[in-house]
Amino acid sequence: MLSIKDLHVNVGDKQILKGITLEVRAGEVHAVMGPNGSGKSTLSQVLAGREGYEIISGSITFNGHDLLALSPEQRAREGVFLAMQYPVEIPGVNNVYLLKAGLNAIRKHRGLAELDAFEFLSLIKEKMKLMQMDESFLNRGVNEGFSGGEKKRNEILQMAVLEPMLALLDETDSGLDIDALRIVANGVNSLRSKERAIIMVTHYQRLLDYITPDYVHVLAGGQIIKSGDKTLALELEQRGYDWLTQPGFQKQSLSGARDA
């Protein structure tokens, strides 16, 4: 589904991603972990089409499309969704309006009939129940005055409504209380299917207790320095990242991890 090959990305003169290669197939869940500032959000933003990043070399294909050639909205319509680490507050743009406009743009692109107000409302109510969100959130400005945790929950609500093929979750678990974490994990798991793939950036094992990943990758210094299965995350929890970044440590390729 998603194939990233030797991706090098700069911001200004600064090299941030230094050769990322990653293969994600339908049905898989990948966890990306790694120290602060290692490039995890940069990778997510580049995948979603954020401007301001210079692609030095490498390629990204998504379901046969050259993803880098698509605008953010085209990517969204092809099924890419990014739950952002820092969701933006947009006062004056109604939450429910955004959801309806987004969903209908995506449906139209896929050749499906647009939902009318009534159909949309019943859909959104069902999804809000899943996310245990109060309906009063609907008529507020996008993320306007939402608490940190409410913003994250709102991201997953949007994901649940838009039903992407590839969901990128950038630290969606950060700032969530224990109950909210369970609700968010529940929302993500309900989307999990054979056709879909999920890449989730996280710092903590506890999210992975709820959403079991097929693969775990360590991103450090702009490179994936180790890949493994879910046990790698447990090991990281025990040992931190230092042992991986020691000199002499052999960079392991993803295919190596798969072969293991």
Next chain:
Amino acid sequence: MTAASQPIAKSAAVTRMQAAFEHHTGSSMPVRQQAFALFSHNGFPGTRDEQWKYTNLRRLEAREFGTGQPGTPYQPEILKTADALQMVFVDGHYRSELSNVPVIAGLQITTLSELQQSDQTRLSEILAIPGNHRCRFVALNTALTEDGVLIEAGPGTKLDCPLVLDFFWSDAQWSLMAHPRIVIRAGEHSKLTVIERFTGSGTTVHFNNGVTTAQLAEGAHLEHCRIQNENSSSFHIGLLYAELAEQATLLDHQINFGAALARMDIHVLLNGRDSRATLNGLQFATGTQHHDTHLQVEHCVPHTQSNEDYRGIADQRGRIVFNGKVHVHEKAIKTDAQQSSRNLLLSSTAEIDTKPELEIYNDDVKCAHGATVGQLDANALFYLRSRGLDESQARALLTHAFANHIIAQLPVAELREQLTDAGHVRFGAQLESAP
């Protein structure tokens, strides 16, 4: 002899106004004669006048405008406003058969055309140029006004429904001018809402030169709106002049959407202790539109409050001018004056000039002002697009959100909806309304 006192050669534009004045039914009234003399002596303001520095009236002066006739057979499409008193004017003339003005205790409504017929003494009194206003367009309005309305709310009268004054142009193919005059007298502790709405159509170039004066007695509350949606070829000039007595409150909303060139002057005198003026405005200029608002708020006595919240949006080759002047007189201690001018520049060929001005003549005040000119937030744009919205739709939504801060404060739901619809068209995308 100094240069200033030399007679100025009359421009063709002034000569044309002279002809209009000579044909006017009220041209024998001294108040109108004095006003016309004042106008013809000074002529139209030029850009050397500091107040008109950014607004060039050449195109207005170059044009000839006729005067509309009462009773032109024209049925405008009137947006009915639930529970509102509605007065309709076509080409500057009141049309009773299109209006809805039920009798309400404590409220007296008299048209100026009626007064011209029946009580010229009264008319002269209300036409006196407010506060010796130097603006030449006020003089022109005073000389040439054909119709308008005197609204008197008696002491304690509280109006639940707004009074909507609807101004239309007929489908005449030639250019017309109108000089409507609105006079509001809000008695002690009265409360009323007056909405002036100017709706254009077609492409004929018209010229509206309106003057609204309001006197708010002790404890009176006036909410006033002016929705300017003339066609984008027309000229629209207007003044709101308000005097507030003790504890009076004025809440004013100015919306400039239409016209090729629109200039509004808002002049508020806080004359009574604890009087308060809240002045909101939105200007949106696109194409080659030019919108200019000049505010002047005078804090004349201790313990008065003013709050200005203006927003401007300029797209394409649009031009926005905002000048907000707060003048705190020497004895006006404990003045609280807040001013904000926020602007969105949507294209590299658009232009915005904003200038907040504070003139303070005592130390015991709380004054703040801020002016910003910025672009749409890149983070917000990306966020919306990443949810599937087109770039144009995302831009339109954010622009609308910026404007809606002012629109949402308007007093009548129909008005807000009308402007939201008009806004959506103008903001460049047809957005469906929210479910």
